[in-house]
Amino acid sequence: MLDALSDKFEKILKKLRGQGVLSEQNIAEALKEVRLALLEADVNFKVVKDFIERVRQKAIGQEVLQSLTPGHQVVKVVWDELSDMMGRERAGLSLNPQPPTIVMMVGLQGAGKTTTCGKLARLFKSQGKRVLLVAADPRRPAAGEQLSALGRDLGVEVHRHDQAHATTKDVVAICRAGVERAREQGFDLVVLDTGGRLHIDDELMGELVAVKAATSPHEVLLVADAMTGQDAVTMAGQFDQKVGLTGVILAKVEGDARGGAVLSIRAVTGKPIKFIGVGEKLDALEVFHPDRMASRILGMGDVLSLIEKA
């Protein structure tokens, strides 16, 4: 179904490109297909609406309609707008000159936080940095053990203090102690693995606020699942509003999800996408490429080469 859509989309674009003169009617038809492609990719419907409106405004502009290759121009407008929204930066993560750099991971249940902590630890360890992982999820069964197991595999230390009925105070204490230890023992990076929680759970969101206040992290990263649907905007918006984010990591990108959620998350938070997770193994972490994600969302193998051929 998704493939059929992108085929159709490519055909429409081809038709547009082949057209000497473009009418507003042509453009409207093409944009209808673009809209469908974005919705099928789980881009939030409000984001889609704004996007299409912006593209329409630009596409019916004089420069486009009167250019020698109007079809080409429309494709380019779509592409440019999409890449703009995605952010052009290739962000990654840089360590603070004054160690330790403190990173706090947050997100919904099962998004991929713990695994991503392991991935970051591996990445920085390979650059010769000393990393401390902090098990800040004392509640989910064996969450601490999961982080410890990753630490053992990597040869990275894990700060952990399991408690059966941990309160917010306990979680804050664990995180504070972890950061303190990192400072005293000269670690370069300390990563706090908080438990999964719903953005509407005020008590647990408050716990994140408390952890943040107690540890002053340099980065608060939202880990989001690439398969997330329309709710991505509410979720990311709430995490940003209530806790304050500095960036986003998108996990489980290697499947066939189009990952439109990333566009919605960018649109509501404006925060950079730092990395993508492309597998369960700890080496499966890549720096985010906005252009690749753009072509993935539209479902076109390689939009850039299409544009170049036009």
Place this chain on the structure above:
Amino acid sequence: MGWFQRLSDGLGKTRSAVKQSLDRFLGRPPDQALIDDLEASLLGADLGARVVDRLITQVNEQARSVSGTTVADLQNLLSQTLYGVLKPVAGSSLEELLNKGPKPFIILVVGVNGAGKTTTIAKLAQRLSQAGRRPLLVAGDTFRAAAIDQLQVWADRVGAELIRQRHGADPAAVAFDGIVAAKARHADVVLIDTAGRLHTKSNLMDELRKVKRVIGQELPGAPHEVLLVLDATSGQNALAQARQFHEAVGVTGLALTKLDGTARGGILVAIAEELKIPVRLIGVGEGVDDLQDFNAEAFVAALFGQPAGAS
């Protein structure tokens, strides 16, 4: 606040907008602004552009062709259409299956990473023990870090036995052990956990096929239920998940988790329509009691509000 309340609240704004416009439209067919509102709320519930386009076409037709159509009529039309799609997949409850089914009754639990498989197994085990059955858990996720420990913690909490091997063991071998143990110990129900896997990874899907095959060899007719766990937060990709898991291991039931959030699991409609797999359970929290049977009527009402007349 219950999940139903939350689901309804999520669409509350749309519903009240609909109610307000009722006055404006009284006696006249609804206008484009209303249709747009409706479309937005349907898309927002993850019903997907195709299902939504179809529903909107229906609404438009009715509004145009039947004079005197009210907004409430349209709301009813939508509820009824969706109910028509979902009612058949409300199917038998797990309890009914167990009552009819053989002993031991083998349930293989599958799904993508982080969907909620292990937690759903724990909740099920709790429910079964409370109903006086003897569940046996099988730690078939030998891949993810501490996945076995996670299930062990749950097994201890709900007082169920767990069959496990070491991390990295062959999942089919663990499943085999589970069946053998279930027969020897006269367990009523066997709940087999598996590692999360993306439906696009063919080697991992092959591994799952093998697990199923081995179960069937050891106990002909088993597994008696292949339960696919889907995350309600997921969007259109859930349809691809359902298709691929179904093709690989023949899914016989669905569990929709994380409905306690603000996501609405509308993708279930497209899945129900295409694959017609019964929805057995919904997950509404992380606690061991946060499991309910699926109820098509409540689900539709939560998506659209109560049908006109009922509220």
